[in-house]
Amino acid sequence: MKKIAVIGYGVIGKRIADAIVKQNDMTLVGVCDVVSDWRIQNAVNKGYAIYASTPEAEKEMNACGISVKGRIAELLTKVDLVVDCTPKKVAAKNVQAYKERGIKFIVQGGEKHEVTRHSFSAENNYQSALNLDATRVVSCNTTSILRTLTALKKAGLLDYARGTLLRRATDPWESHLGGIMNTMVPEREIPSHQGPDAQSVDPDLNVITSAIKVPQTLSHLHYWNIKMTKAACKEEVLEAFRTSSRIRLIQYDQGLVSNNTIKEMFLDMGRPWGDMYEVALWEDMLKVQGDELFYAYVVDNQAIVIPETIDAIRALTGIEPSAEQSIIRTNKSLGIN
Template sequence: MKNIAVIGYGVIGKRVADAINLQDDMRLTGVCDIISDWRIQNAVRKEYDIYAATSEASKEMKNAGIPVKGSMQDLLEKVDLVVDCTPKKIAAQNVTIYKEKGIKFIVQGGEKHETTGHSFSAENNYKSALNLDATRVVSCNTTSILRTLTALKRAGLLDYARGTLLRRATDPWESHLGGIMNTMVPERDIPSHQGPDAKSVDPDLDVITAAVKVPETLSHMHYWNVKLKKKASKEEVLDAFKTSSRIKLIQYDQGLVSNNTIKEMFLDMGRPWGDMYEVALWEDMLKVVGDELFYAYVVDNQAIVIPETIDAIRALTGIEKDASKSILKTNKSLSIT
């Protein structure tokens, strides 16, 4: 049983905390933040131990009636590993603290690969993360790229891949702050950062991405054109995708025609926040023409990295050395079937 701290209780942090709380081989020791509003109050309602990142935050939390167990330093004395879910500049500062204290840590995909020297995707490189001091769980879009392309690579089908990403403008709860309206904003550089980021996990991938910010907040959507190593049938391609337990094949013809209908399905399935941990890939849209493959899928930017983070905890702490066993355990706890 490993003791785990979550630093930063935002969109990702609250989901990671809940997921840790579902496991039987790790313990959520506490969550730490500077906020004292409804977000951290929900953590109190869930009976999580609350720690304040700064002395000023501690005062504000106590004034708001939040039971503060101690400081971030107090929390770090009690844990085996930290999952840092704070914003970029804050995470970079915290990493220095973790290293000084000799605490294992995980950062999220917003940080650079060089922050940890290792980038993680459970179905791809779990073994290389065993007992490391740190890793970076790659971003939501990069996670989806690695899941799908690695499935094709395992089947001996992948030659190279070219993808276009339609990126949500901001997180749903911040739509009133940073959303874009009545416009689309192409990222200036090609490749966009996701392709090179995927290569930080698997340098052998031949992948180029382009990205466009669009005026919606529910999810990202990807369109891919893949050059296959050989001519293959649609069934062979689908069989390759089925080797990943975290790719969910969906049917356009069953009314799943948009990201909002897909979100509604996961809400109906009883997932917390309607979270989709899987890549939702349209089976009946997928097309094979000779040695070219075309497909599209949807990525839940708030949820897809959660199972990856749980597996990364097991890899770094060494409590499970077999990737397939960790993935199965994580999937079962999060109702990924």
């Protein structure tokens, strides 16, 4: 049983903590944060050990009646690996403490590749992460790109890929604080950062992305145009996608016509928070014309990296040398069929 700490109990951190608890080869030692509001109160209600990131945070937590086990330095003495889910750029500052203590660590996609010098996607490069000291689980959009393009690449169908991303404006729970309204904001640079980010995992991918921020918060929507290595039929492409257990083929004609209807389906399935760990790819929208392929899918920005992070823990700690077996175990624990 590997001992794991989660630093940062926000949108991603709380989901990773819950996922760790569901595994039979790792244990959650504690969660660490600076807040003392409803977010950390829910962690208390779940029985998680609470640690404070700063002396000021510890004082505030105690004032709110939260039983604090200690500060971050104490937590780090008890664990084999840290999953850092703190806000963008904060994790990069925490890394030095992990290195000084010889603790393995995982950061999320908001950090740069150079922080760990290894970026992770379970179905693509699990083996290269075995027993490393650190890795970065790439962002939600990059994870979806790697899952779909890796499936096509393994089937020998991928020549190059060009994608357009419609990006949610902000996280749903923060939509009252900012975001955009009655406008769309294109990213100035082409390629947008997701294409080069995917190449940090797989340098051989010929992929270019462009991105537009749109006024909604539920998820991201991708449109892809693929030049294949040969003319292929639709069924051959679908078989390639079916090789990934984390791509879920959905039907537009079954009423799944939008991101909100897809979200409702996963809520009805009983997923916590209605989380969609899979890429939801429209099967009946997918088109093949000779050696060209067109498809679209939806990405749950809050959930898709959760199974990847669990697999990354196994790879870095070496408790499961097989990518296939780790993915099977993670999928079973999270209800991914």
